[in-house]
Amino acid sequence: MSDFASSALNRVIIHLDLDCFYAQVESVRLGIDPASPLCVQQWDGVIAVNYAARGYGISRHDRVDTVKEKCPSCVLVHVETVGFQDQHFQEKDNSNVTEHSHRKSETKVSLDRYRDASSRIFKVLSSFVDRCEKASIDEAYLDVSEELKMDTEERAYYFETKFQPFGEVNAQIPESLLIGCAFAAKIRYAIYSQFHYTSSAGIAENKLLAKLGSSMHKPSQQTLISPQSVPYLLESLPLKKLRSLGGKLGTLIEEKTNARTAKEAQSITLEEWNEIVGRDTAEWIYNLVRGIDYSPVNAREITKSILAAKTFKAESSWEGLEKWIKLLAYELCERLSKDQAMNSRRPANLVIHYSSVGHPSCSKSIPFPCGKDKVHLLTQNAMKLLKTAKNFRFPCSRLSLSVSRFHSITSEANSISTFLRVDEGRHTNDVPSESIQVPSVIGLPENSLEKSISNMNDGPLEKYSDIKSEPGENEDYILAKRLQEEEWSKLRNTKIHANDDERRIKRKKKGQLQTLDHFFRPSSEEKRS
DNA sequence: ACGGGTTAGACC
DNA sequence: TGGTCTAAC
Known part of the structure; x- marks a missing residue:
């Protein structure tokens, strides 16, 4: 609400990280002891490994054969998959049946389970803190600078904290950070007691340090990075461990300088950074290697975009592609429908990405189409987009559909202002014309005022025509509510x-x-x- | 063995 | 704005 927290000189930031999240979700869901090795499988590989399995030397990126060799008793849970079974969308392909049911060539992976678990966790987080930023499906930054009232007994929680090596628990540590530690422990404990998920946390003055802290003692522990321990921490910290330096930028810096640790990079002057990374990022990196990070915790608990993707064996026919597009469209619509019921918003933009073998991937976007049978609409639009894309070529091996630019449709669902806002940027389609370079959108109605308004009231919630729903209003919302209950x-x-x-x-x-x-x-x- | 599906953000 | 690229999980 106020800007105090983000502008305060001494902030208290928590980075919270769920331990091997997908593995925990499956182990809780299936009632499997977390002490027994478990991996989450995706086709022939594993994408999450619990700590018991790590004890056998299993890592992400291992193939299932390797996993079985390393630990024959390891439980392998395949991620949920979705596909069509004679014309009908098969919503849940239950995982712990035979591997045979996970047909890579006919289905796609769905991460729904983990997204659902995630959103439940974020509800708990927001019950504790106003300023909560979703950093990924299983990570959050919390700015608790303004929530540090806590009685003395509760403060005892901070003894749960591991202090960063070289740091001492003494009077030098700002009181606010110690209360922040208590807060973190309390939140982690709440998540555990409600869902049986363990998490790790880092507590520090900024996001950069908090993130470093959360990874220092895992799993199920938390770490304070006190201000006075920062020089020691950075002394031996590899440059690439700093957030955003893990990729090409970090490599570039290593190539152009002698620096390998954050400390060594501190001797690089602002001028030199200008040469290396350009003026825009120079100051930012100069601070970064000193453990200084002013970036605020942005209050946002929901995603800005939604994407469904599939990589498949090279496909060379339109019919083959359409099959995949339809599946992507179906999944996207399901998620959009849920999203709308929960977050009262809808996207203004639709993007299709395509990768042809041996070529870099491309994308095309159009205003999100408006109309009744969304799956059909998205499919038609995506197909048309591909067919008219100059640089599209067979064989194609990957497609994705995504939506973005969400607009709220909450309280003012009926108001003209909403109508105008939602509709703006779509007017190019009022006159669908092949002669214009802007791709047209299939299915936009003749845009009578009545139609658009009716779409606004019950429209976007409409299920797909093949799964008809009562004409009653907000049925999806009620359904979502009930599921939630x-x-x-x-x-x-x-x-x-x-x-x-x-x-x-x-x-x-x-x-x-x-x-x-x-x-x-x-x-x-x-x-x- | 950088898998495969997602997200966010910077840049032109 | 649209499209590409990067970084991260």
């Missing part, structure tokens, strides 16, 4: 003592120093489902 009632049944806070503080008073790890690794009889 069911989720929550499930959670309520497995609820873990709401007053654990008090219980643990009492224990502490008794002089039994407990660590969060104790809570995060419940004994087996404490576990449920």
